Amino acid sequence: MLDIKISRKVYHSKSGGVRALNNVNLTLGQGEIIGLFGENGAGKSTLLKSILGFVSYEGEILLDGEKINRRNIARFSFATCEHSFFPNLSPDAHRDFYRMHFGTFREKRFEGLMNFFGLPMRQPLKTFSTGQKNQFEVIMALCQGADYILMDEPFAGNDVFNREDFYKVLLGVLEPSETIFLSTHLIGEVEHFVGRAVLLHKGEIAGDVSVLALEEAGKTLMDHMKETYGYHADRVSRALGDM
Amino acid sequence: MLRRDIIPGKYFPPGYDYEKEQNTAFFLFGFGVVLSFEYYWRLYQAVEDLYLHRDGKLILRENALAEPFGHLLSGQWMFFMPFFLFLLAMAINHYLYYHSAGGCLNLMRRLPGRDVLLKSCAQVSVFLMIAGTLLIEFLYLLYYIVYLLMMPSQCLP
Numbered sequence: 001m002l003d004i005k006i007s008r009k010v011y012h013s014k015s016g017g018v019r020a021l022n023n024v025n026l027t028l029g030q031g032e033i034i035g036l037f038g039e040n041g042a043g044k045s046t047l048l049k050s051i052l053g054f055v056s057y058e059g060e061i062l063l064d065g066e067k068i069n070r071r072n073i074a075r076f077s078f079a080t081c082e083h084s085f086f087p088n089l090s091p092d093a094h095r096d097f098y099r100m101h102f103g104t105f106r107e108k109r110f111e112g113l114m115n116f117f118g119l120p121m122r123q124p125l126k127t128f129s130t131g132q133k134n135q136f137e138v139i140m141a142l143c144q145g146a147d148y149i150l151m152d153e154p155f156a157g158n159d160v161f162n163r164e165d166f167y168k169v170l171l172g173v174l175e176p177s178e179t180i181f182l183s184t185h186l187i188g189e190v191e192h193f194v195g196r197a198v199l200l201h202k203g204e205i206a207g208d209v210s211v212l213a214l215e216e217a218g219k220t221l222m223d224h225m226k227e228t229y230g231y232h233a234d235r236v237s238r239a240l241g242d243m
Numbered sequence: 244m245l246r247r248d249i250i251p252g253k254y255f256p257p258g259y260d261y262e263k264e265q266n267t268a269f270f271l272f273g274f275g276v277v278l279s280f281e282y283y284w285r286l287y288q289a290v291e292d293l294y295l296h297r298d299g300k301l302i303l304r305e306n307a308l309a310e311p312f313g314h315l316l317s318g319q320w321m322f323f324m325p326f327f328l329f330l331l332a333m334a335i336n337h338y339l340y341y342h343s344a345g346g347c348l349n350l351m352r353r354l355p356g357r358d359v360l361l362k363s364c365a366q367v368s369v370f371l372m373i374a375g376t377l378l379i380e381f382l383y384l385l386y387y388i389v390y391l392l393m394m395p396s397q398c399l400p
Contacts, residue, residue, distance in 0.1 A: 052352075052353055053353075054349070054352060070355055070356075071355070073353050074353075074354075074355040078349060078353065080346065082345075083345045084345075084346050084347055084348075084350040085345060085347055086256075086257045086344060087344055087347075088257075088259070088344070089257055093257070093258075101354045101355065101356055101359070102355070126345075
């Protein structure tokens, strides 16, 4: 279980401090698929980076009661649209690198996903298209053998069919112990894929709901988000009328 | 079975074009060694100063004292400065590579191995610094042997 208690995360700049996260308290259980949603600048990436220890914060993040350190960091993998691979290396060489550093690397899953997405095994990643690079990024996150798979806008730049394939593959390959924490703007697409939705607004938790509960209440995730964020559908037409 | 191109990743950043860097380091060291041959010119002059030329013959000066070995070597370390500075720049460049190469710093920072990032940045530089220092010491030892052979024993300080 991952316990996140961040009281404050401030980015300091010359013009002052920007509060990126404020009183973020979350518990992620093993086996959950959780969507992390919010407007640009809501703090989604900062939250994921805080979990991995890439940025400092005030508070505490515990994995099964222990602070995240060298001993348990391998229980997290990370797929980001910024990418985290070596552009000059081939997928084949990445597999060796992961094998060398992560004892839990899922060899069979790697082979299967590479074949499914038809990615070349011996070509440097810098020669891949953006979509292929994103696919590879997600494949490595899924194959590292981590319990908690964190994803930050991993499909930015992939076409809709490709994304659809990924959601299906994800649901097919995941084991009950694997947790996905997925940050994305593609709410409509992942609505049927995630079991729980965490909404961030200006660095604070604005909502934490079960998608099943929403469905039972006859609401879509998008409806719930509009309510939470106070979005008025007629605001565009009103604004246009004023112009 | 690990691929050959991943093994240098233990010593250099993975995917880094290390051959050019390695060749430059060897060239700079070799350049330092060649410049250090200037020692022989100093040694030749120091030996010359011990003798008088009379009727085409070399006669050892009375109470002549050889210039100390340390004096002949003074400033020699400067010839190896480019090599050592390059090694320092190499370590910094390795770290910058992680920043420039597609965000792979994210991956390096979450590796469970102890100090993998630091090692891949600095390991080769530190190793070459130690190896270079030892080779320079060995070179100076050879120079000292030549010094002892060239200088008349009664003139040694």
